[in-house]
Each structure stands twice: as structure tokens, then as C-alpha cells.
Amino acid sequence: MPADLTPLIAATAQWLTRAYPSGGGALDRVLAQTQARQAATVAAWLRYPTELDAALVTMAGPGGSGRLDRITGADGSVAGDPERHPWRTWVDEVVASWAACLLGTPGLAGSATAALSGSGHLGEVRVDFRRLVAPDEHDLRAAALLRHPDLLAPVAELHRAELLVRLKRGTALTG
Numbered sequence: 001m002p003a004d005l006t007p008l009i010a011a012t013a014q015w016l017t018r019a020y021p022s023g024g025g026a027l028d029r030v031l032a033q034t035q036a037r038q039a040a041t042v043a044a045w046l047r048y049p050t051e052l053d054a055a056l057v058t059m060a061g062p063g064g065s066g067r068l069d070r071i072t073g074a075d076g077s078v079a080g081d082p083e084r085h086p087w088r089t090w091v092d093e094v095v096a097s098w099a100a101c102l103l104g105t106p107g108l109a110g111s112a113t114a115a116l117s118g119s120g121h122l123g124e125v126r127v128d129f130r131r132l133v134a135p136d137e138h139d140l141r142a143a144a145l146l147r148h149p150d151l152l153a154p155v156a157e158l159h160r161a162e163l164l165v166r167l168k169r170g171t172a173l174t175g
Contacts (some may be wrong), residue, residue: 005044011090015039019072028142035143038132043098056092062092097159104149
């Protein structure tokens with residue numbers, strides 16, 4: 001797939017791990033970041049299923065973290081200064097919401113990853129989303145806030161309905 005969603009995925013995963021940080025050491029932070037990255041990847045691939053979709057969001061930009069920051073109560077001095085934190089402009093609200101849904105509802109994560117099979121994003125490559133779909137005890141402990149359904153609810157509920165429609169209709173691959 002020519003359009004690169006990497007900046008959008010990386011920024012959205014970073015936003016998730018800053019909004020719902022790991023309380024542990026370096027290994028726990030890495031495990032939480034991996035789970036956030038996997039959730040943001042699946043969500044981005046579902047949200048932008050075609051080459052054209054991905055190219056358009058890459059060209060236009062995803063919108064930034066402003067609304068998400070307000071919902072989660074992020075510090076205005078950090079959230080409101082794109083000069084100091086330019087990565088925040090690459091956060092995609094829908095992708096963050098869908099990723100929050102996947103992190104807070106393991107069964108939904110399995111359905112979402114299954115919907116990606118055969119997509120242009122995967123091509124012939126096999127991608128392992130194990131930490132998202134089947135987290136072990138250490139993964140869950142490392143990402144306790146990141147996977148807490150009650151804490152994720154304000155973000156997850158923003159666009160949950162659209163995700164469920166996308167998965168129900170099977171439009172994950174066709175847009």
C-alpha cells in the first residue's frame with residue numbers, strides 16, 4: 001500500500017499511552033505501547049481500508065488530538081501547543097476511539113483483526129496482533145489503565161457505533 005499511515009498510527013498510539021499511562025517500569029511501558037500501537041494499527045487499517053482512503057488522510061491530515069484532550073482532561077499547556085508537540089496534529093480521533101474500543105473489548109479486537117484478512121494493508125504479510133487480541137497476564141497488568149473499559153468509555157463511545165457498523169456490514173475491506 002503506497003500511502004503510509006505510520007505517522008497517524010504512531011501519533012495515535014502515543015496519545016493513547018499518554019492518556020492512559022502504564023504505572024510500571026520500562027518493560028511495562030513497552031508492553032503498553034505495543035498494545036496501543038497494535039490497536040491503532042488495526043483501527044487505522046479499518047478506518048482507511050483503501051489506497052485512496054489512506055492517501056487522502058495522509059494528504060489532508062487526520063485532525064489532531066484537540067477534542068480527545070478536552071474529553072480526557074489533558075493539560076492545556078501540553079495539548080494546545082502544536083509547536084511544542086507537533087505529533088499531536090497527526091492523532092486521528094476516530095482511530096483513537098476505535099482503538100479504545102478494541103483495547104477495552106477483547107472480543108471486538110478479534111473481530112476487527114479477522115476483518116483485515118485479505119486487505120490491501122496486509123498483502124501477503126502475516127501480522128501478529130497477539131498482544132491486542134490475546135494479551136497475557138503481564139500484558140494486562142502493564143496496560144491496566146489502557147485496557148480499563150470504564151476509563152476508555154468517553155473516548156471509545158465517540159465512534160463505537162461506526163466501528164460496529166463497519167464490522168457488521170463487512171465493509172472493513174471495501175470502505
